[in-house]
Amino acid sequence: MGGENNEGEMGFKHVDDESGISRVGVTSTDHFFSSVDWDPVVSGGGFSSSHYTSMVMDNPGMSCFPHYQTGSGYPDMPPSLLPFGDCVGGGPVLGSDKKGESVGRLIRAGESHQVSDDVVLGAPPSRKRRQLEAESSQRNKKAVEEFLEEPQRGSDQSQKKHKNDQSKEKESSQSEEAPEKNYIHMRARRGQATNSHSLAERVRREKISERMRLLQELVPGCNKITGKAVMLDEIINYVQSLQQQVEFLSMKLATVNPELNIDIDRILAKDLMQSRDVSSTPTLGLNPFSGFQGTIPNTTLESELQSLYQMGFVSNPSTMSSFSPNNGRLKPEL
């Protein structure tokens, strides 16, 4: 509980910044709430100014509340009874609201002392909060964000929606980055809007970016390209060139067709040697593409070469060297 000590202290240092205080208080309360029952607090604790920090430890942040309410510095902490009274009054409420309140209310603790509610939401990331709260209010925003995020992990959809609304209301003075969780567990980042439309939009965009990244691995020479437009250009060029190649090869095939005397195994053997160069890059990047692994193993050595290939060639930049005759060129691994 030493951590909480610090939290309490630091929180109190932020007396001037009420929102910060509230947040801090909340965090410490959060920390306490989740781990401590109301009873010990109510039944009596070491409420005394001298044991302030310890009080913070033992009594879930309730000691903080009076300060926020009165706005007085913590040195002027009222006798134990006062916080008791306040806390007790708020106790049942808090207890009942343990899970119901959104974190947004946490942020607005300056206005009311109901901050404690939100605290209960989840496992208190006390240490993180402590570090963050030690910083300026900007960092506090981040703390809020993290605090918002972490309890959400275990919370259900209704809570998330609640937070959604709360954080929207809160947006004015605080950051808007209260993370929103939808069914796909997206996390809003700092400075991003949080209404449901933009969230869905963001999810969609991230999916698309994900696909673009995979395509980047698939298309040779695109590792250094940043930017959707250029990347799309490259993809288009590549697909067109592949199609042209196919066309050219089929044309060639038409001319040589009469001599068709093909042994499939031989073709596959050649394919193995050639395909190694072609598809070296996307060996592991193709999971969304139904698990293609970029190898065309030979008949007899298929699996071994394939696994070798996968392990050895993962980091090879794809060079499309198969478009130049590479028959019989074996990789040194063999």
Next chain:
Amino acid sequence: MERQIMNNKKRLFSVEPTELSPSEVFTRKYTSHLVPALKKLNMDKSPSPINQLTVKHEVDKALALSAQEFAWSGFLLQKLSSSNNPTTTTSSSSNGTRILEGSCKEDEDGEIEEKLSELRKLLPGGEEMNVEEMLSEIGNYIKCLELQTIALKSIVQDTT
């Protein structure tokens, strides 16, 4: 001997001789579709020169048949069955349109949209897909094209 050497290198990984990678599966399917078709073409039309378009048609058909787990293969088959002329390659025409359209768009999003629609045209059935789906399909389409290229090269080299 080779197996031993390779076993040493890959002892961490399970090796099952019967395991087929998707690429291999595709290539096998592809060659098994194409080669008989070509032979049939060859035999049927030996008196007259084989039509290029017919070969292309067979090539595309083999591609579509070998990749039926993907959405675009269905569209490709549709195209093939609806016309005798293969319509998968749109190289020259699409290049021209792309250049024209690209220069007219100044809005970046508009450009990207243009390119996306361009990409859609390249992919069989791309017009009917949404963007995410299209991007995934493009990925495996590229992969299949690569494998097809390799297979065709082998076939060509084998016969020359």
